Amino acid sequence: MIWDKEVECMGRREMAELQLTRLRRTVQRVYENVPFYRQALDKARVGLNHICSLREISLLPFTTKDDIRNNYPYGLFSSPLKKIVRLHASSGTTGKPTVVGYTKSDIDLWAEMVARIAVAAGAREDDVAQVAFGYGLFTGAFGLHYGLERIGATIVPASTGNTERQIMLMQDFGTTILVGTPSYSLYLAETAQSMGIEPSSLNVRLGLFGAEGCSEEMRQVIERIWGISATENYGMSELIGPGVSGECECKEGMHINEDHFYPEIIDPATGMPLPYGEVGELVITTITKEGFPLLRYRTRDITSLNPEPCKCGRTLVRMKKVQGRTDDMLKIRGVNVFPSQIESVLVSIREIGPHYNIIVRKKGYLDELEIKVELADESLLEDFRKLDGLQNMIRHKLRAVLALDADVRLVQPKTLGRSEGKAKRIIDLRDKKE
Numbered sequence: 001m002i003w004d005k006e007v008e009c010m011g012r013r014e015m016a017e018l019q020l021t022r023l024r025r026t027v028q029r030v031y032e033n034v035p036f037y038r039q040a041l042d043k044a045r046v047g048l049n050h051i052c053s054l055r056e057i058s059l060l061p062f063t064t065k066d067d068i069r070n071n072y073p074y075g076l077f078s079s080p081l082k083k084i085v086r087l088h089a090s091s092g093t094t095g096k097p098t099v100v101g102y103t104k105s106d107i108d109l110w111a112e113m114v115a116r117i118a119v120a121a122g123a124r125e126d127d128v129a130q131v132a133f134g135y136g137l138f139t140g141a142f143g144l145h146y147g148l149e150r151i152g153a154t155i156v157p158a159s160t161g162n163t164e165r166q167i168m169l170m171q172d173f174g175t176t177i178l179v180g181t182p183s184y185s186l187y188l189a190e191t192a193q194s195m196g197i198e199p200s201s202l203n204v205r206l207g208l209f210g211a212e213g214c215s216e217e218m219r220q221v222i223e224r225i226w227g228i229s230a231t232e233n234y235g236m237s238e239l240i241g242p243g244v245s246g247e248c249e250c251k252e253g254m255h256i257n258e259d260h261f262y263p264e265i266i267d268p269a270t271g272m273p274l275p276y277g278e279v280g281e282l283v284i285t286t287i288t289k290e291g292f293p294l295l296r297y298r299t300r301d302i303t304s305l306n307p308e309p310c311k312c313g314r315t316l317v318r319m320k321k322v323q324g325r326t327d328d329m330l331k332i333r334g335v336n337v338f339p340s341q342i343e344s345v346l347v348s349i350r351e352i353g354p355h356y357n358i359i360v361r362k363k364g365y366l367d368e369l370e371i372k373v374e375l376a377d378e379s380l381l382e383d384f385r386k387l388d389g390l391q392n393m394i395r396h397k398l399r400a401v402l403a404l405d406a407d408v409r410l411v412q413p414k415t416l417g418r419s420e421g422k423a424k425r426i427i428d429l430r431d432k433k434e
Contacts, residue, residue: 120249208231
C-alpha cells in the first residue's frame, strides 16, 4: 500500500522541477524574513537569480547546529511568533537546546509525512499503535502519534517509563505496533520475560523505531525476540522530527520525503558535494516549512543516497542506514571507529546479550578501547576456559573489523545500565581524570 502514490511514485524529472520551485520559494522566504540568512546569502553573494537549477544549491551557505544555538530561541524563525502554534526542542545535553517552531501548515504537513513512512513500513488503519517515546519537547512521540492517527490507527500514548505497565497495556489493548527506540524495545522484551511473558506471544507485529542508530544485526535480534517486522525511520527536531525518511516493507533503504526535504551528500572534511552512491555526510534543505526552514543543514550523519526505484514501486530517493555521526566517530590511535561497527560484531555472537558499553581511556600517550558486554547466560562465568575462549573470539572479530585491539570485559546479565530513551553506550574518559 502506498499512501500518496502521485508523489511517492513521481518521475525524477517532475520531482526535480517541484523541488526547484520550492527551493527558490524557500530561499526567497528566508532572505526576506531571517536576518541570519540575509547576511549569509549576501556574504556568499548568492541571490535568487543564481538558483536556476538544483545544481546551484551548492552555492548556498551551510547551516549548523551552532548557528541554531547562536540564534536561540527564535532568531531563525521565518514566521512571526503569532503564527507559531507549536514549539519543540532537542534534548540540549550541552548548552542551550535547539528550538524549532511550527505553523499550522507545518503541523499538518508533518502528520502527512509521517503517515507516508508509517504506511510504507506496513501500518494500517486497523492497527493499535503504542507510542513509547516520551511526550514533551522531544519530537518523536508527537510526530509518530499524529502520523499514525492520520492513517486511522488507534493510538496508545503510553510515553516512556513504567515498563511493566507498558507490557500490561500491550496485553490489555492488543497493541499491534510498537513505537520507540530500538534499545527500549529490548528492555521491554527483557521486562516481559521477567514477568513470565514471551514478547512473541503478544499481538505486536510491527516496530516503528527511530531516534538512535540500529545495526542490521541488532534489527535481527529485535525481530527474533518480538517476532515482528522491525523498521527504521529517520528525522531530527531541527528538520521537523520523524518524517524525513523511513523504510518500506522491502527494507532496502529509507525513502526520503524529497518533495519536502532536498538531500545532498557531501565530503564532511571539504564540504564538497558527492555523487549518488558515495558515502559522506547527509545535508538536508527543508523546502516547504514555514516556521523554521533551514538551508543546507549539516546533519553530521554518515550515509549514502540511492536514486533507483524501489521494488515497492516508490521512486523517492533512498538513504542507507546511518553508519554513524561525524561527531560520534571515535578516533583511537589514528583509526576512525564508529559505534555501529562494534555493535554489528557484538550482536552477531549468540553467547552475549545486546547490551554493551564502549569506554575509551588514555594511558600515557596511547588511547585504550574497552568493551563491556553482558553475557546471555550467567553460567558461562563458572567455566573459565569457555569464558576465556569467548573473550578471545570477540577480540579477534573486533580486530578484524576495527583494525585495532580492544579489551573485552564480559559481565553478568542485567548489570549494564538500561535506557527508556536513547541508549548511552559511549563513555569517553580521555579528557577526564579517573
